[in-house]
Amino acid sequence: MQLSSKDLLGLKELSEEEISYILDTASIMKNVLKSNNKKTSHLQGKSVVTLFYENSTRTRLSFEMASKFMGAATANVSASISSVKKGENLLDTAATIDAMSTDIIIMRHPQSGAPHFIASAVNASIVNAGDGMNEHPTQALLDMLTIQSFKGNLKNLKVAIIGDVYHSRVARSNIWGMSKLGAKVHLAGPSTLMPKGIEAAGCHIAKNIKEACDGADVIMTLRLQMERQQHCLFPNVNEYFKFYGVDEKVLSYANKDVMILHPGPCNHGVEISSNVYKSSASFIKEQVTNGVALRMAVLYLLSVRRNLV
Numbered sequence: 001m002q003l004s005s006k007d008l009l010g011l012k013e014l015s016e017e018e019i020s021y022i023l024d025t026a027s028i029m030k031n032v033l034k035s036n037n038k039k040t041s042h043l044q045g046k047s048v049v050t051l052f053y054e055n056s057t058r059t060r061l062s063f064e065m066a067s068k069f070m071g072a073a074t075a076n077v078s079a080s081i082s083s084v085k086k087g088e089n090l091l092d093t094a095a096t097i098d099a100m101s102t103d104i105i106i107m108r109h110p111q112s113g114a115p116h117f118i119a120s121a122v123n124a125s126i127v128n129a130g131d132g133m134n135e136h137p138t139q140a141l142l143d144m145l146t147i148q149s150f151k152g153n154l155k156n157l158k159v160a161i162i163g164d165v166y167h168s169r170v171a172r173s174n175i176w177g178m179s180k181l182g183a184k185v186h187l188a189g190p191s192t193l194m195p196k197g198i199e200a201a202g203c204h205i206a207k208n209i210k211e212a213c214d215g216a217d218v219i220m221t222l223r224l225q226m227e228r229q230q231h232c233l234f235p236n237v238n239e240y241f242k243f244y245g246v247d248e249k250v251l252s253y254a255n256k257d258v259m260i261l262h263p264g265p266c267n268h269g270v271e272i273s274s275n276v277y278k279s280s281a282s283f284i285k286e287q288v289t290n291g292v293a294l295r296m297a298v299l300y301l302l303s304v305r306r307n308l309v
């Protein structure tokens with residue numbers, strides 16, 4: 001099997017088989033990371049560039065570590081210290097990176113659709129590392145890898161996604177991906193932060209957090225994205241936590257072996273209590289660990305496809 005596209009732009013575009021193939025490959029990469037020698041030659045002779053127009057800790061660092069573990073030549077371009085500051089546009093910047101025989105460009109941009117636009121204009125493979133409010137496919141894949149590692153698979157699992165769904169590219173990618181793998185995705189959040197028509201992606205909107213988390217196998221709480229809110233969409237942070245914060249009471253609605261996930265970065269006491277964050281139900285650290293293996297798998301599979309075509 002090989003991936004159908006030279007790029008990874010979103011889980012909306014991927015088939016169930018492709019998602020499972022990436023997750024299976026990531027499980028093998030997890031074993032590489034657990035070994036004494038993390039170095040492989042999967043990307044020997046390849047070049048990987050990260051191009052980030054927004055801040056990141058987890059995504060950029062894990063892609064960089066994944067590339068380095070697999071032997072690629074790697075470089076980072078931050079919009080804030082590049083010629084973007086001199087007025088260079090996105091297309092010219094991407095074309096410049098492409099002209100240096102770059103194999104894979106990992107791109108984060110505040111505009112939804114920016115990676116799709118660049119993917120059609122360059123020879124390099126484009127990996128969407130988060131585009132506006134649209135998708136963050138590798139985050140959702142690592143979330144699914146984390147669930148699969150502990151639950152076996154996602155079929156018929158009840159997954160509750162709580163909070164600021166409207167601004168969340170992580171939520172959108174997870175709704176697409178988890179639904180394709182057979183999970184039942186239930187959403188809860190303030191009506192002002194719930195996108196209209198989101199049920200068409202294969203999820204259900206619950207009346208409140210109790211309904212969403214009742215008997216849940218997984219609860220994913222989302223970061224409240226204040227930087228994307230132009231108007232005040234809820235009364236205040238204390239009120240938000242009262243109705244949509246994940247605390248011990250919310251845990252009590254769920255199954256005993258519920259997994260708590262958060263994509264990070266996390267606002268303690270806003271989306272999640274510090275007690276739940278630190279509890280044995282929390283798999284937030286495992287998500288970060290799995291991020292490296294998952295990104296190794298994505299880079300490897302895109303590079304295999306480039307060698308074949």
Ligand code: CP
Nearest residue numbers: 056057058059263264
């Ligand atoms: N989850 C996530 O995308 O985190 P970063 O913004 O730190 O990359």
